[in-house]
Amino acid sequence: MNRSCRGRTLVGVTGGIAAYKSAELVRLLRRRDHEVQVVMTESATRFVSPLTFQALSGRTVRTSLWDEAGEAAMGHIELARWADRILVAPASADFLAKLNTGLADDLLATLCLVAECPLWVAPAMNRSMWRHPATQANVKSLQLRGVKILGPAEGEQACGETGPGRMLAPEEILSSLEAELQAGPLQGTRVMVTAGPTREAIDPVRYISNRSSGKMGYAVAQAAREAGAVVTLVTGPTVLTPPQVTKLVRVESAGEMYEAVMKWVEGQDIFIATAAVADYAPVEKEKNKIKKKPETIQLELTRTPDILASVAALENKPFTVGFAAETRSLAQYAREKLVRKNLDMIAANIVGEKQGFEVEDNALDVFWPGGETHLSLSSKLTLARRLIGLVAERYEARNSTENTR
Numbered sequence: 001m002n003r004s005c006r007g008r009t010l011v012g013v014t015g016g017i018a019a020y021k022s023a024e025l026v027r028l029l030r031r032r033d034h035e036v037q038v039v040m041t042e043s044a045t046r047f048v049s050p051l052t053f054q055a056l057s058g059r060t061v062r063t064s065l066w067d068e069a070g071e072a073a074m075g076h077i078e079l080a081r082w083a084d085r086i087l088v089a090p091a092s093a094d095f096l097a098k099l100n101t102g103l104a105d106d107l108l109a110t111l112c113l114v115a116e117c118p119l120w121v122a123p124a125m126n127r128s129m130w131r132h133p134a135t136q137a138n139v140k141s142l143q144l145r146g147v148k149i150l151g152p153a154e155g156e157q158a159c160g161e162t163g164p165g166r167m168l169a170p171e172e173i174l175s176s177l178e179a180e181l182q183a184g185p186l187q188g189t190r191v192m193v194t195a196g197p198t199r200e201a202i203d204p205v206r207y208i209s210n211r212s213s214g215k216m217g218y219a220v221a222q223a224a225r226e227a228g229a230v231v232t233l234v235t236g237p238t239v240l241t242p243p244q245v246t247k248l249v250r251v252e253s254a255g256e257m258y259e260a261v262m263k264w265v266e267g268q269d270i271f272i273a274t275a276a277v278a279d280y281a282p283v284e285k286e287k288n289k290i291k292k293k294p295e296t297i298q299l300e301l302t303r304t305p306d307i308l309a310s311v312a313a314l315e316n317k318p319f320t321v322g323f324a325a326e327t328r329s330l331a332q333y334a335r336e337k338l339v340r341k342n343l344d345m346i347a348a349n350i351v352g353e354k355q356g357f358e359v360e361d362n363a364l365d366v367f368w369p370g371g372e373t374h375l376s377l378s379s380k381l382t383l384a385r386r387l388i389g390l391v392a393e394r395y396e397a398r399n400s401t402e403n404t405r
């Protein structure tokens, strides 16, 4: 992805006279390098024609769950996953109520319910509708759930009354959105992080796994997001609450993690593999629970796909960062892995000695072609922020070398 690209913005348009202002919003978003997919509700199409939005966004507008051609091109679940963020402008009182209750009776409401990415809404309605306790309660509850409410502005309304309820000007909506996206050294980049352990099923109740808690991976995802990146987190099973990321994909096994990473890796700028992926999985998963027997039993294991090495082998590979947990000869093994897996950077730590798995603090030795540094013992989040700082630096350096070639 080009560094100036702001990612994929799904613009939802609901029924209201302010819908005409959204045409300008879409034009501004496209000018600022957003990929834009417009989804309109049935009543929005009564105010502005889908053709207007199609011409401005460069994509066919989606209006219905039952649109066979649209669904065949990209199903609604896939569309919700495609988006880095959803921006509903204008958001009618009816739509806010729907969103708050979790109704999914049209395409836009369904997408909002499926999506795990940040959701922004720019309300627009008559001042009495806005002030009504029902609308205010909906807005409060949506805010508590992390939905960002933009506006509304005060002023003269289309109905002739004056008060709060006007949709914010497209320029104001754009600048609120961009203020959030311009946070740090990874602004505008796409980062994919794998985290946690994997579970390899033996039978319906047993599995092989490891002691990874997912803390380091979640801290890396959070630090990347704080640095302004659009983050996709692919996580194995953990008990932790994941950080707010753009896209969250939950998986169980190494095979599922491989599939998820390969599905979403295209267009990523940076890939950071913090997951403790099981190296072996049972050849067969028994259909039924294996019964106890007096004699010993054999479990045949097969190698799992190496996700990190597969990403690093891609023709258009992202800047690829691996982790190495070792119990000895840290620097030697890490350097070997850097070369063998064709990585741009590797972060290595000694496990045991009160650091590594299932602990709060960690220390890392970081290696890249031609350099290394030590990040001293600190909390995993502090460490992740320092690591992300280094990643941003090396990523920038690699890009400027490539550009001067």
Ligand code: C5P
Pocket (backbone or CB within 6 Å): 194, 254, 273, 274, 275, 276, 277, 278, 279, 304, 305, 306, 307, 308, 309, 321, 322, 323, 324, 325, 337
């Ligand atoms: O070779 P080793 O397992 O020590 O490499 C560790 C690194 O490779 C970690 O970054 C881990 O996330 C990644 N890895 C992977 N897929 C595997 C095994 C390891 O992505 N199957």
